[in-house]
Amino acid sequence: xxxxxxxxxxxxxxxxxxxxxxxxxxxxxxxxxxxxxxxxxxxxxxxxxxxxxxxxxxxxxxxxxxxxxxxxxxxxxxxxxxxxxxxxxxxxxxxxxxxxxxxxxxxxxxxxxxxxxxxxxxxxxxxxxxxxxxxxxxxxxxxxxxxxxxxxxxxxxxxxxxxxxxxxxxxxxxxxxxxxxxxxxxxxxxxxxxxxxxxxxxxxxxxxxxxxxxxxxxxxxxxxxxxxxxxxxxxxxxxxxxxxxxxxxxxxxxxxxxxxxxxxxxxxxxxxxxxxxxxxxxxxxxxxxxxxxxxxxxxxxxxxxxxxxxxxxxxxxxxxxxxxxxxxxxx
Numbered sequence: 001x002x003x004x005x006x007x008x009x010x011x012x013x014x015x016x017x018x019x020x021x022x023x024x025x026x027x028x029x030x031x032x033x034x035x036x037x038x039x040x041x042x043x044x045x046x047x048x049x050x051x052x053x054x055x056x057x058x059x060x061x062x063x064x065x066x067x068x069x070x071x072x073x074x075x076x077x078x079x080x081x082x083x084x085x086x087x088x089x090x091x092x093x094x095x096x097x098x099x100x101x102x103x104x105x106x107x108x109x110x111x112x113x114x115x116x117x118x119x120x121x122x123x124x125x126x127x128x129x130x131x132x133x134x135x136x137x138x139x140x141x142x143x144x145x146x147x148x149x150x151x152x153x154x155x156x157x158x159x160x161x162x163x164x165x166x167x168x169x170x171x172x173x174x175x176x177x178x179x180x181x182x183x184x185x186x187x188x189x190x191x192x193x194x195x196x197x198x199x200x201x202x203x204x205x206x207x208x209x210x211x212x213x214x215x216x217x218x219x220x221x222x223x224x225x226x227x228x229x230x231x232x233x234x235x236x237x238x239x240x241x242x243x244x245x246x247x248x249x250x251x252x253x254x255x256x257x258x259x260x261x262x263x264x265x266x267x268x269x270x271x272x273x274x275x276x277x278x279x280x281x282x283x284x285x286x287x288x289x290x291x292x293x294x295x296x297x298x299x300x301x302x303x304x305x306x307x308x309x310x311x312x313x314x315x316x317x318x319x320x321x322x323x324x325x326x327x328x329x330x331x
Contacts, residue, residue, distance in 0.1 A: 005266045007068035007248035009203045011257050013310060023316050026144045027323035033091060033151045034327050041093050044294075046324045047147070048103045050093045052086035052188065053228040054286075054293035055235060057276035059108050059244065065271055068248050071202025072306030073111060073125045074271045081109045082274060085293040086188045086231060089130065091151055096227045099182040102131045104193040104210060105298035106274065116303040117318075126302040127244075129193035129210055135260035136180050140316035146177075186219025188231045189240050197260045198249065198310045199300065205249035205257060205310055207264055210274065213241040232281040244272040260313045297330050 016022075034046035041049065063077040070076075088094065089101030108125040115122040137143040142164075149160030161170040185191055195208040216234065223230035234240060245268040249255045255264040280286050300309045301318045309317065325331035 003250075003254055003265070005250050005254075007066075007204055007266075008250050011205045011249045011252070011255075011310070013315075014258050014312075015315070019312075019315065022141065023319040026140065026316055027320045029144060029148050030320050031323050031327050033148070034324055036151075037091055038328070043328050045328065046320075047091060048087040048089050048105075049091060050088040051290065051294050052088065052096075053231055053281050054083065054085050054290045055231075055276045055279060055281060056289055057082050057084065057274060059106070060273045060275065062270065062272060066269060068204045069201060069206070069246050069269055069271050071204070072113065072200075072304045073108065074201070074246075075306075080111065083107045083109070083289070083293060084274075084276070085296075085298050086227070088227075091147070097224050099178070101181055102185055102188065102191070102193075102227075104129045104131075104188060106210075107296075107298055107302070111304055114305040116301055116305050116308040118305075122302070122304045124302050125304055125307060126298050126300055127195065127208055127210075128298060128300050129195055129208065131183070131185055131191055131193055132180060132196055133194045133209075134263040135196045135313060136177065137313075138259045138261040139312045143313070144316070185224070187223045188227060189216045189234050190219045195300075197313050198255075198257055199303070199314070200306060200308045200310055201246060201248075202306050205255075206246040209245050209247065209268060211243045211245060211270075213243070216240050216242075228281075235276060235279055235281065237278070239278055240276045242274045243270045244274055245270050257311045260311060295328075295330060297325055299325070 030046045037049060038044055058079050059082045060079045061074050061077055065074055085105045087103040088096065089103050106127040111122050111125045113122055145160060149157045161174055165173045190212055192212065193210045198205045198207050220230055247264055247266050247268045250266050255266055256262050299321045300314060301321065303309065322331060
């Protein structure tokens with residue numbers, strides 16, 4: 001019998017009584033790491049420190065969407081100005097050939113509605129996507145402990161893995177993480193990117209993915225020597241395009257809100273189209289945009305209230321990202 005994959009609205013968040021205290025602690029850990037790395041590399045983010053490039057374009061919301069998707073940004077057909085920031089996910093500014101998580105962040109401007117932060121009108125609707133369909137850890141506590149250990153070097157990380165997962169579980173967990181960051185990646189114009197964690201869509205909950213158009217071209221051998229050069233060369237020749245798709249919550253058993261490591265089985269629906277026109281990222285305007293993106297904020301909580309981020313990982317991000325933004329003078 002096939003599972004019922006009908007979009008549902010009976011999702012719930014499970015907020016622990018000690019979350020505020022724990023998340024404040026996470027923010028202090030990340031702030032300390034960020035400060036150390038900024039002494040080495042200059043002012044920057046804690047994670048996704050190395051910006052690959054930035055570009056300007058538009059997001060077109062499509063017509064005739066299913067009921068579950070027709071909320072917030074996707075309530076009616078419209079075209080919005082958009083900016084994107086591409087990045088490597090690590091704490092350090094490592095060479096592009098280094099295995100890593102890749103990030104594709106989108107800031108949609110000109111939106112209208114209350115902010116998910118509850119501080120007045122929304123400034124933008126941001127999407128932060130990675131080249132992993134599900135998060136590597138079920139909850140934020142495990143992820144934070146891992147990052148803190150990794151920031152201390154290889155010995156610290158190994159000690160953490162053996163202590164947390166045991167003599168047999170530690171090596172297995174390490175192999176899983178290596179496989180995750182080392183999965184093949186052909187480039188930012190050719191790979192599908194994912195939110196990996198949920199957000200609200202009106203009364204529904206969804207995850208998001210970005211699917212490249214075939215016209216963007218195939219992956220180029222050797223592109224990992226310089227991801228920015230690969231992306232910019234494509235963008236200098238022709239426009240690039242992606243479908244923005246949403247995937248609905250159907251049940252707690254199949255599409256849990258609080259366990260970010262579970263890959264949802266529900267189908268995706270295209271709701272919008274991201275287009276980047278031909279542009280020269282090395283031009284004066286391109287460099288100005290790159291500097292703006294580097295100094296700016298791309299945060300899933302910079303969102304419409306209708307698209308409030310959901311789940312433990314997203315709630316932790318709210319606190320940690322804000323502390324990081326303060327640490328680099330962006331808040």
